[in-house]
Amino acid sequence: MLHSPVLEALGRRITGGALPAGATLTLDGIGTEFGVSRTVAREAMRLLEGLGLVRSGPRVGIVVLPHDAWNVLDPRVIEWRLAGPGRASQLRSLTELRQAVEPLAASCAARGATAAVRDELVATARRMRELGEAGKGDGEEFLALDIQLHELLLRSSGNELFSALADVVAVVISGRTHLGLMPAYPEPEALDAHEAVALAVARGDGAAAEEAMARIVREVRGALGEGTRS
């Protein structure tokens, strides 16, 4: 897979704004810049076209499209934008999406999760409380548990569209701690809410799970929304 370098570089360059909408590229240009043949440049370009980042036509070359034509829900586009400038804005959009999706996903999981998943959820929440109360709320282990809990919920929702967001949510959560936005001692309410979700799902109480998850996401949103009012 030799496109990776080309695709990655171009994708990041476009989503990062280094190549603004309306900028044009040529296959030969790409080929010579990356020291790669026309064919692989073409394939990378096709992928970019599939992501809605560019449009190509004879005589005009490869034109960068405005951001409202992008497939902003594609994991690759999300990752690129999360890595470039505008990371904060992207994080807010994603958190808003989480706010919409995760409560309902939790409610669905309360109806559809297997017994094994229910057990794992409460065990995870319990472990999170232990670590949090030990002042390790900003550590890798706490992060891994946090991700695991949310991923378990989304994947057990019985809705493949929610499951598809699990990776994205994982990236968002890890982004928050790696950006140093997590306190060593998490808010007790956050710990309570995580445990409440797990327990509600375990006993099949969809409404309670939904409400507790809504509390979690609201807290997350408040934590990173400070100062960046749109």
Next chain:
Amino acid sequence: MLHSPVLEALGRRITGGALPAGATLTLDGIGTEFGVSRTVAREAMRLLEGLGLVRSGPRVGIVVLPHDAWNVLDPRVIEWRLAGPGRASQLRSLTELRQAVEPLAASCAARGATAAVRDELVATARRMRELGEAGKGDGEEFLALDIQLHELLLRSSGNELFSALADVVAVVISGRTHLGLMPAYPEPEALDAHEAVALAVARGDGAAAEEAMARIVREVRGALGEGTRS
């Protein structure tokens, strides 16, 4: 653009289940079947790979991946699955996603929409009521208005991720009437709810907009959830 036929055909075949997970293809096979060169077969295959439908490697050919590896949020995948068997299940998943996203989007739109959009929303809702009470709830014009209202809301939410779902929601809505699931005389509650959303957004009342939109989507879900209990 010669990949379109190949990409479309293969995509539909895979998402439709005609090519089950584990099935293998070869570039030469694709080329001869569609009367196309290896290069374009390769590019079509790259696109499919980008959608998570297949994986390709030397000596192994192109293998179809299980459905949990698919980019189920990609508009093309959604369209293909909506056209094939499993349309009903896909429709339920999408409606669940709408249930999660649209209420929050309406709430955001109440804060962010322009004056022009607010006016257009109430005009659209009013026109829907007229048509609905005239017994044209299953017609093309009513459908167009319904789509317009939801699209305006999503696009005015100020969240690009919600905006990206506008096309999908449009397809879902149109799918419902084209499948003959819309009554000529819509439920009065549905008409009321649409108007309530428009008015709430117009006066900037996010909570009311959210609540009214939740009513709409709940009604939709009930309408197509009958009989297909999972």
Next chain:
DNA sequence: CCTCACCCATTGGTGACACCATTGTGACGT
């Protein structure tokens, strides 16, 4: 029966080529 090395089918990547749509330019006429 298990292990391991080898073979070869099939993708990955390259370069050269013909084709054609689009666009910009310039000539021509009014």
Next chain:
DNA sequence: ACGTCACAATGGTGTCACCAATGGGTGAGG
């Protein structure tokens, strides 16, 4: 001076023939 039309340059689209790399099946050997 301005509009129209035709032509040529540009750069993507599709094809072909070729070589390199890889990895799974196969068969020999323990």
